[in-house]
Amino acid sequence: MHIELEDFFKRGLWVKTRSGETGAKKKYAMIDEEKNIKIRGFETVRRDWCDLARNTQDKILRLILNEGNEKKALLYLKDIIEKLKSRKISKKEIMIKSQLKKPIEEYKSLTPHVVAAKKLVEKGIPFEPFTRIEYYIAEKNTKSKLVRDRVKLSDEVGEYDxxxxxEKQIIPSVENIFEVFEIDVKELIDGKKQENLKKWF
Structure with a gap:
């Protein structure tokens, strides 16, 4: 058997599976001695996350992996949530960037990024496959519960939802990380200090 040494990492984080019993395959983060983080399986590699979600996850991973400080990471997340709820986060940070890999007419499902592309065409903006699309999800102004009905382009007026x-961007990007420390970050949303969070604040 031949074993190849890939690199040296000073600290690593393996995310649990939904059953909570073992480390998830290809879902881990490690930091080397040069402070470079290697990530596999986390949301940073997905195109449908806004910069705020990606940057929040990256900062939290660095606080945990580089400093070994999960309490500081949790306080950072709490601050981000409070800023978002008080609308101190700019619209630029919550823009979702995506692209279509084929002509619009070939898409049968009206997903948010397809709706955004159609809006560009309606504005007379030339659109081709792989053109960059930026949009955000606005507050509800109709009875529809569909996310696609709340898609707005960057220049459209509205408040972000x-x-x-x-619930769909910030928390999902970090909740698996904090589950390793038996922390339910969803409890931070309502601003209440639940029993299992008291020791962290």
Missing amino acids: LNYYL
Whole structure:
């Protein structure tokens, strides 16, 4: 058997599976002696996350992996949530960047990024496959519960949907990380200090 040494890492984080019993395959983060982080399976590699979600996850991983300080990481997340709820986060940070890999007419499902592309065409903006699309999810102004009905382009007026960005972007990008420390970050959303969070604040 031949074993190849890939690199030296001073600290690593292996995310649990949904059953909570073993480390998830290809879902881990490690930091080397040069402070470079190697990530596999986390949301930073997905195109449908806004910069705020990606940057929050990256900062939290660095606080845990580089400093070994999960309490500081949790306080950082708490601050981000409070800023988002008080709308101190700019619209630029919550823009979702995506692209279509084929012509619009070939898409049968109206997903948010397809809706955004159609909006560009309606504005007379030339659109081709792999053109960069930027949009955000606005607050509900209709009875529809569909996310696609709340898609707005960057130049369209509106307030971003706080619940969407908290529950579908920020929390999902970091909750698996904190589960390693038996912390349920969803409890931070309502601003209450639940029993299992008291020791952290």
